[in-house]
Amino acid sequence: MISFEYSRASDVADAMRQIASGGTAKFIAGGTNLFDLMKMDVERPGKLIDVTRLPLQDVEGTAAGGFRIGALVRNTDLAYHPEVERRYPMLSSAILAGASQQLRNMASVGGNLLQRTRCAYFYDLVTPCNKRAPGSGCSAVGGLNRGHAILGTSDSCIAVHPSDMCVALAVLDAKVHVTGAAGERVVPIGEFHRLPGDTPERDTNLGANELITSVELPPQGFSANYTYLKIRDRLSYAFALVSAAVGLELEGDRIRDARFALGGVAHKPWRDAEAEAALRGRTADDTAFGQAADILLRDAKAFGHNTFKIDLARRVLVRALSQAARGTPQSQADKKIA
Numbered sequence: 001m002i003s004f005e006y007s008r009a010s011d012v013a014d015a016m017r018q019i020a021s022g023g024t025a026k027f028i029a030g031g032t033n034l035f036d037l038m039k040m041d042v043e044r045p046g047k048l049i050d051v052t053r054l055p056l057q058d059v060e061g062t063a064a065g066g067f068r069i070g071a072l073v074r075n076t077d078l079a080y081h082p083e084v085e086r087r088y089p090m091l092s093s094a095i096l097a098g099a100s101q102q103l104r105n106m107a108s109v110g111g112n113l114l115q116r117t118r119c120a121y122f123y124d125l126v127t128p129c130n131k132r133a134p135g136s137g138c139s140a141v142g143g144l145n146r147g148h149a150i151l152g153t154s155d156s157c158i159a160v161h162p163s164d165m166c167v168a169l170a171v172l173d174a175k176v177h178v179t180g181a182a183g184e185r186v187v188p189i190g191e192f193h194r195l196p197g198d199t200p201e202r203d204t205n206l207g208a209n210e211l212i213t214s215v216e217l218p219p220q221g222f223s224a225n226y227t228y229l230k231i232r233d234r235l236s237y238a239f240a241l242v243s244a245a246v247g248l249e250l251e252g253d254r255i256r257d258a259r260f261a262l263g264g265v266a267h268k269p270w271r272d273a274e275a276e277a278a279l280r281g282r283t284a285d286d287t288a289f290g291q292a293a294d295i296l297l298r299d300a301k302a303f304g305h306n307t308f309k310i311d312l313a314r315r316v317l318v319r320a321l322s323q324a325a326r327g328t329p330q331s332q333a334d335k336k337i338a
Ligand code: SF4
Pocket: 117, 119, 120, 121, 122, 128, 129, 130, 131, 132, 137, 138, 139, 140, 141, 156, 157, 158, 159, 200
């Protein structure tokens, strides 16, 4: 039996006070990943600080014309929020592609950003894993790596970040608002998650004892030409082998602006400015889409079992760009690929 203390924070200042009191405390909200990690003895916090009652539960408009989503908004509530469905349907779709209904009912926006990799070795205490035990080695590099990364890897770790929601947030250029002992700061979503490098134990650039308070969406939601396409082993409930979020601005059949990100291929949603620039001004067709995909995947590297992901990622991105251009976004209800 693992024993730990539990307390409830009454407001953000109280949460900051409690986390600063030392020890190995962690914030807990929905617990859909942290409880698994604790049950498997991967995470051993001495104290859980329950933040579920903090006033971070609203979705509200910003002066800039976007939206600010409280960190404690449940995934289900965000996906079905009328304004999110209307103005940011890519985000709604990505959330509904993730996990199960029960998990989405519990999971929070802040927790979704902070969920940890599902690399099986990370959860298996008897195997080396640099993310869990720095310096011990990476069992996946020469092991079973079918679901692992093909971009942004290092000799230390080839894990992927598992979130669907974050892939859409990357395309939307969302901003993560955090608060800590030094005050509040804003982290662009593209700088929030870290590639493994030599420090795979650090998943994000969140500072010690910092708390995510909200996620801000800029006004541009790509509500006309968008998609979130997710390929996985089981349609019912599985993490992405490869996914793609796409937002296009079109003038007739010409691409005025293109943004896209891949999930399931790296330890962060993978965007590539050069690949996006290659589409601007082009006719929206499979030739242009394939060229953009080739640019994005030019440095892809496989590790044996996941070699298929390079070709799959190209196909997924081309299909997703085509879905967005046609205005036929992927349905998350019947999941038949459009
Ligand atoms: Fe650990 Fe990363 Fe290697 Fe998986 S890929 S075993 S998480 S170091």
